[in-house]
Amino acid sequence: MRKILAAAVCLAFAISANAQDRENKDYKLIAPAITAETQWGPQVSFGNVNVNALVSDLSFKMRYFATQNFAIRLKIGIASNDAKTEASQTTGTQTFQVYQRASTLSALIGLGAEYHFKGTKRLSPYVGLDAGITFGNQRIHQWNSLDQDYFKGKNPRIGCKIAVFTGADIYLLENFYVGLEIGIAYEYIKTYVPTGGAAWVSWEQSIGGVSTAGKASKHDYTSNSGFDFGMTPALRIGWKF
Numbered sequence: 727m728r729k730i731l732a733a734a735v736c737l738a739f740a741i742s743a744n745a746q747d748r749e750n751k752d753y754k755l756i757a758p759a760i761t762a763e764t765q766w767g768p769q770v771s772f773g774n775v776n777v778n779a780l781v782s783d784l785s786f787k788m789r790y791f792a793t794q795n796f797a798i799r800l801k802i803g804i805a806s807n808d809a810k811t812e813a814s815q816t817t818g819t820q821t822f823q824v825y826q827r828a829s830t831l832s833a834l835i836g837l838g839a840e841y842h843f844k845g846t847k848r849l850s851p852y853v854g855l856d857a858g859i860t861f862g863n864q865r866i867h868q869w870n871s872l873d874q875d876y877f878k879g880k881n882p883r884i885g886c887k888i889a890v891f892t893g894a895d896i897y898l899l900e901n902f903y904v905g906l907e908i909g910i911a912y913e914y915i916k917t918y919v920p921t922g923g924a925a926w927v928s929w930e931q932s933i934g935g936v937s938t939a940g941k942a943s944k945h946d947y948t949s950n951s952g953f954d955f956g957m958t959p960a961l962r963i964g965w966k967f
Contacts, residue, residue, distance in 0.1 A: 752847045753897035755966045757791040763964025765907065769805060770957045782806055783958055785834065795842050801858065803834040815870070822872035832862030834887070842895075850895040856909070860885040864917060866926070875933050879926030885915035895964070905962035913956070916949045 755761070769783045785803025792798070808829045815824045836858025843851050861884045869876040893907030918927055920942040930939035 751900075753900050754794075754845070754847065754850050754895075755791060757793045759791045760967045761789045761791070761903075761964050762967070763787050763789075763903075763905075763962050765803075765960045765962045767907075767958050767960030769911075783960070787962075787964075789840070797840045797842065797852075799838045799840060799854075799856075801834065801836040801838065801856065803836075804831070805834060805860075805862075806831045817872075820872065822870055824870045825868065827867045828865070829867075830862060830864050830883070832860045832883070832885075834858050834860050836887070838889075845894075848897045850897070851892070852894065853892045854890070856887075856889040856891065856911075858887050860887055860913070860915070874935065875931075877929065877931040879929040881917050881919055881927050883915055883917040885913050887911050887913040889958075891958075893960075893962070895962075901966045903964050903966070905964065906960070907962060908957065908959045911956050911958060918949050 763786075765783075765785045765787055767783055783803060783805045785801050787799055787801045789797045789799040806829065808827065810825065810827045812826075813824050814821055816822075836856050838854055838856035838858075840852045840854035845851050862882075864881045864883055866879045867876070868878075889909045889911035891907055891909030893905055895903045895905045897903045919925065920927055924942070928939075928941040930937065932938075
């Protein structure tokens with residue numbers, strides 16, 4: 727009985743000591759270090775450049791910590807949105823639905839810097855600045871429920887973006903972390919449109935079973951410029967190498 731009690735006391739002491747070690751352990755990285763992560767979040771636009779106010783933003787990010795407090799980061803991302811509308815139309819005695827889907831798909835390449843505060847043994851809050859370029863296409867697709875007629879148009883677009891942000895790394899394990907980040911971005915966007923009143927640089931359509939397509943040459947289109955202002959809250963999952 728004494729041996730059993732002694733073994734139980736030793737086991738309890740070992741568990742307590744192990745828990746204490748885990749509690750006192752600093753899980754945050756030690757510079758120099760490299761992290762890789764994925765990030766997703768909705769981009770809420772306050773401007774009038776985007777087709778829709780809600781944009782899905784998915785990105786991959788690498789960070790190099792030169793010191794415990796300072797990191798540079800490379801971000802490669804894709805932002806997309808999709809807005810669909812539907813309306814009824816009557817031709818003679820027939821009533822049918824007319825559909826339109828307007829969307830954008832843009833790629834982003836950006837560089838930035840982060841400053842990390844002291845935080846706790848598992849929490850590393852930070853602030854930072856990002857700048858990058860964007861490029862992609864603005865598209866439209868129109869069709870109806872009456873026949874096989876359709877219209878598709880596409881305009882290329884490029885832009886540059888600058889953002890300030892704040893966030894935090896939360897280390898669940900020594901090399902694994904999750905995080906939150908929220909940023910405010912200002913973007914300049916240039917969309918190419920044809921001259922002469924046409925709406926789309928390239929297009930294709932089918933009317934009555936006859937398909938046609940066209941594309942303006944570089945000498946036949948100009949650009950519309952605009953600014954966009956938005957906020958991006960994001961969820962992050964990352965790994966420290």
